[in-house]
Amino acid sequence: xxxxxxxxxFVSLVTISHASIAQGELLLELTKEPLDVPVIATFKGTxxxxxxxxxxxxxxxxxxxxxxxxxxxxxxAYTLWGLDDAFVRLGLxxxxxxxxxxxxxxxxxxxxFDSYIRYKxxxxxxxxxxxxxxxxxxxxxxxxxKNSDSIEPIKTTDRLAYVAxxxxxxxxxxxFSLQVNPLVVNRNRVNQTVETNTDFALGIAGRHKITRxxxxxxxxxxxxxxxxxxxxxxIRYDAIGFGIDIETGGxxxxxxxxxxxxxxxxxxxxxxxxxxxxGDIHFGFNITxxxxxxxxK
Amino acid sequence: MRRKFFLVxxxxxxxxxxxxxxxxxxxxxxxxxxATLEDISAENTKISGIFNPGTHEIAFVIPNNQFQFEKxxxxxHFNEKYMESDKFPRSTFSGTLxxxxxxxxxxQVVTAVGELTIHGVTKIVEVPGTIEVAQxxxxxxxxxxxxxxxxSIKIPQLLWQNIAExxxxxxxxxxxxxxx
Numbered sequence: 001x002x003x004x005x006x007x008x009x010f011v012s013l014v015t016i017s018h019a020s021i022a023q024g025e026l027l028l029e030l031t032k033e034p035l036d037v038p039v040i041a042t043f044k045g046t047x048x049x050x051x052x053x054x055x056x057x058x059x060x061x062x063x064x065x066x067x068x069x070x071x072x073x074x075x076x077a078y079t080l081w082g083l084d085d086a087f088v089r090l091g092l093x094x095x096x097x098x099x100x101x102x103x104x105x106x107x108x109x110x111x112x113f114d115s116y117i118r119y120k121x122x123x124x125x126x127x128x129x130x131x132x133x134x135x136x137x138x139x140x141x142x143x144x145x146k147n148s149d150s151i152e153p154i155k156t157t158d159r160l161a162y163v164a165x166x167x168x169x170x171x172x173x174x175x176f177s178l179q180v181n182p183l184v185v186n187r188n189r190v191n192q193t194v195e196t197n198t199d200f201a202l203g204i205a206g207r208h209k210i211t212r213x214x215x216x217x218x219x220x221x222x223x224x225x226x227x228x229x230x231x232x233x234x235i236r237y238d239a240i241g242f243g244i245d246i247e248t249g250g251x252x253x254x255x256x257x258x259x260x261x262x263x264x265x266x267x268x269x270x271x272x273x274x275x276x277x278x279g280d281i282h283f284g285f286n287i288t289x290x291x292x293x294x295x296x297k
Numbered sequence: 298m299r300r301k302f303f304l305v306x307x308x309x310x311x312x313x314x315x316x317x318x319x320x321x322x323x324x325x326x327x328x329x330x331x332a333t334l335e336d337i338s339a340e341n342t343k344i345s346g347i348f349n350p351g352t353h354e355i356a357f358v359i360p361n362n363q364f365q366f367e368k369x370x371x372x373x374h375f376n377e378k379y380m381e382s383d384k385f386p387r388s389t390f391s392g393t394l395x396x397x398x399x400x401x402x403x404x405q406v407v408t409a410v411g412e413l414t415i416h417g418v419t420k421i422v423e424v425p426g427t428i429e430v431a432q433x434x435x436x437x438x439x440x441x442x443x444x445x446x447x448x449s450i451k452i453p454q455l456l457w458q459n460i461a462e463x464x465x466x467x468x469x470x471x472x473x474x475x476x477x
Contacts, residue, residue, distance in 0.1 A: 024391065026356035027356040029347060030345050031358055031389070035387060037383055038362070040376060058372075061369050098369075174381070174383065248453075248455055250368075292367060292370070
């Protein structure tokens with residue numbers, strides 16, 4: 001190799017290698033800063049099974065929720081394993097902002113109207129914030145029994161109940177999310193000899209995705225001030241549930257098995273009468289459909 | 298001696314050339330999916346890029362979760378189920394503009410050749426486009442098609458009528474000279 005040739009080879013080598021490094025360098029320069037990635041879709045719906053989830057509806061989205069619980073499976077073939085009886089809640093939830101939502105619903109059990117407001121205080125961010133925290137406040141108005149049907153007069157305030165809760169959830173990876181939610185339920189009118197006006201509970205819920213559109217869920221709500229030795233009519237249990245979430249475009253189908261007939265938090269926490277371990281289990285579902293009401297921007 | 302000087306001179310030229318950079322200051326990337334049941338489009342203005350007219354090198358970085366959809370639920374599904382934005386937060390392009398002549402007035406037709414990375418999959422692509430140099434600004438426009446299967450983005454069978462297999466992508470960006 002002549003000196004001129006080797007020089008040419010050297011220079012071209014430097015140029016080529018430098019060019020290929022530089023090409024990557026431009027990209028490297030653009031990706032120096034870590035991206036701020038909020039963690040989304042911790043749960044598929046605003047409900048896990050019976051209880052609420054940390055999820056809020058995005059701004060301008062209206063969700064129609066149609067929930068159903070059938071009778072007890074252990075009633076057997078005579079009631080077609082509970083399918084003869086149906087308890088229904090129809091609800092709407094609207095996202096005012098990505099973090100602030102309001103909801104309205106009506107449940108056939110007790111003919112109760114419920115309204116709530118939820119606000120996402122913190123959003124999980126990769127490398128910045130480990131959890132998502134949402135607060136939720138509910139007001140329930142029980143319209144049953146009618147004043148005219150009641151022996152003693154019922155005041156409006158007697159029909160009210162309030163629920164306040166803090167939902168804390170973390171999506172550990174693409175598939176697994178876990179949530180804890182301490183909550184307090186206040187019922188204005190109870191049978192004070194055997195019940196308390198204020199009840200405390202701690203919910204624990206989890207979700208594991210099997211495919212990107214299918215997930216299994218579980219939920220347990222511990223009552224923290226359960227009274228032992230209640231008379232038979234007042235025996236209550238912790239609400240337990242297992243379910244499957246199926247998502248198809250704008251719909252989420254949640255098929256559930258639970259010992260609770262409650263479709264609102266008050267009833268789930270304080271009025272669960274089924275003993276899960278003795279097979280007092282109800283089949284049910286929550287179906288949601290989301291509509292986008294606002295246009296872009 | 299003269300040879301050495303020549304070598305040093307050459308090295309200086311090759312190393313200083315990348316210093317003359319233009320950065321992306323304004324732009325939008327839009328994609329369109331035209332399927333039987335539904336036309337879907339989304340826009341992203343939070344893109345960044347660098348162009349070096351001296352070496353013709355160009356790079357783009359697109360944060361996937363900044364694509365804005367009309368239906369917010371769709372935006373969530375796009376990030377969660379299709380792009381997996383928590384795993385692959387960025388889409389990138391890194392390459393050179395073939396056929397580009399620096400300082401040439403008017404619109405030029407060029408081809409961007411390089412690596413396009415989407416959903417963690419990198420493909421060598423050739424993308425046609427136009428470029429216009431106007432003083433301290435450079436305008437680039439391009440339209441091309443992306444086959445989702447090439448980047449292992451799978452459409453569920455249930456939604457094949459809602460999401461097209463091939464997505465049209467439109468790029469319109471302005472680069473501004475960045476003094477070093």
